[in-house]
Every structure is written in C-alpha cells, then in structure tokens.
Amino acid sequence: MSIRINPSILAADFVNMERDLGRITSADLVHVDVMDNHFVPNLTFGPQMVQRIQDVSALPLDVHLMIDDPDRWAPAYAELGAYSVTFHAEAAVDPVALARTLRAGGARAGIALKPGTDPAATIEMLAEFDQVLVMTVEPGFGGQSFMTDTMPKLRQLRDAVSATGLDVWLQVDGGISTETIGIAAQAGADTFVAGSSVFAAGDPAAQIAALRNAAAGASSLDQ
Numbered sequence: 001m002s003i004r005i006n007p008s009i010l011a012a013d014f015v016n017m018e019r020d021l022g023r024i025t026s027a028d029l030v031h032v033d034v035m036d037n038h039f040v041p042n043l044t045f046g047p048q049m050v051q052r053i054q055d056v057s058a059l060p061l062d063v064h065l066m067i068d069d070p071d072r073w074a075p076a077y078a079e080l081g082a083y084s085v086t087f088h089a090e091a092a093v094d095p096v097a098l099a100r101t102l103r104a105g106g107a108r109a110g111i112a113l114k115p116g117t118d119p120a121a122t123i124e125m126l127a128e129f130d131q132v133l134v135m136t137v138e139p140g141f142g143g144q145s146f147m148t149d150t151m152p153k154l155r156q157l158r159d160a161v162s163a164t165g166l167d168v169w170l171q172v173d174g175g176i177s178t179e180t181i182g183i184a185a186q187a188g189a190d191t192f193v194a195g196s197s198v199f200a201a202g203d204p205a206a207q208i209a210a211l212r213n214a215a216a217g218a219s220s221l222d223q
C-alpha cells in the first residue's frame with residue numbers, strides 16, 4: 001500500500017504553469033481542477049488547457065471535473081491522455097456507463113462525493129471505479145478549512161473497499177496540510193490532494209515530503 005501526494009495546480013500561477021509543474025515533480029500525480037461556473041461557483045479551464053498541461057507535465061494527470069453534464073464532457077479528458085478522470089456523483093446521470101467509457105478510453109475512472117453526499121450508492125458500484133474522491137471541503141475554491149465531519153464517510157468507504165478486496169484508491173481533497181493529513185490517513189485515505197499547502201510553501205518539494213511523512217506516520221493501512 002502506498003501513499004500518493006497529488007498537488008492541486010489550482011494553487012499554481014496559471015501564467016507560469018510549466019514552471020510550477022517543474023516544482024512538484026517529486027509528487028505522484030498532478031491534480032487538475034476543472035470548474036465550469038455551473039456545478040461550482042468558480043471557473044478554471046477546459047480540455048484545451050488540460051491538453052497543454054498533459055503535453056508538458058512530467059507526472060500523470062489526476063483530473064477532477066467539477067462540471068455539470070460529465071456524461072457528455074468527461075470522455076474528452078480520457079481521450080487526451082489523462083491518467084485518471086474523476087467526475088461528481090451529484091452531476092452524473094449514468095455513472096456506471098460513464099465510468100466504463102472512461103476506462104475504455106484508457107483512463108482510471110473516479111467518482112467524487114461532496115461533503116453532504118451519502119456514499120451508499122457509490123459503495124454499490126465500487127467495482128466500476130478505480131478511485132473514490134471524498135471532498136473534505138465544499139468544492140469550488142482552494143484555501144478552505146478541512147471538514148473533519150467527512151471522516152466517518154471516508155472510514156465507511158475504506159471498510160467497503162477492504163470488504164470487497166478491490167484496489168480502489170480513496171482520495172481526499174480540500175484543506176489538506178501537515179496538520180490535517182494524518183486525520184485523513186487514519187480514516188483510510190491513501191491519496192491526498194493538496195493545493196495551497198504545497199504551492200504556498202517556499203519549497204514545494206520539501207512540503208510534499210513533509211506531507212508524505214505525516215500521512216505515512218498516521219496511516220491505518222499497511223505500508
């Protein structure tokens with residue numbers, strides 16, 4: 001079992017994206033937040049920008065789609081070569097069909113749950129997914145405070161993954177810092193998104209190492 005640290009480039013300098021990608025090469029994947037100003041009240045970029053990030057990134061892309069109608073728009077991100085494409089349970093009409101399309105397109109399929117979303121339906125279709133993303137803030141903005149009350153849901157998902165024996169990664173996203181990462185690791189997360197805590201650090205590589213150590217030290221999973 002390994003710990004994955006995925007810096008979110010939402011906290012990078014958008015006009016110096018290639019430079020900032022070069023600062024996080026000791027991470028595991030690059031977390032790419034696509035926001036459409038409908039599903040969330042914020043706007044980032046779409047497939048054209050993600051294609052350029054894919055072209056220049058040394059690390060594989062972990063695309064997090066905070067968009068309406070992912071059934072229609074998500075497959076393009078698999079087709080451009082993203083390693084992982086995660087869409088929101090609250091937005092998808094047919095999550096199983098979409099997950100199958102993403103896998104057929106060569107990507108890992110992920111499903112994301114907002115803090116208030118019940119995990120029961122996701123647990124029923126775990127075999128269709130490679131990753132479940134438990135949002136630990138309301139999606140839309142970086143720099144928010146970690147919501148500890150999402151941890152019982154994470155634990156419930158970890159127990160379900162263990163019970164099925166499936167290799168489904170459990171990702172947390174929002175408010176992850178050296179202070180909070182241990183709480184999520186203890187509750188069963190293995191994949192950690194961190195935006196502001198990585199890019200606000202003077203030395204992002206040192207911060208990635210510190211996050212990795214803090215997660216490994218607190219993890220309830222076999223290392």
Ligand code: DX5
Pocket residue numbers: 008009010011031033064137138139140141142143144173174175176193194195196197
């Ligand atoms: C928020 C995004 C996150 C965001 C996390 O909706 O999905 O990926 O970049 O930022 P921090 O780590 O600053 O909470």
Ligand code: ZN
Pocket residue numbers: 008031032033064173193
């Ligand atoms: Zn995200």
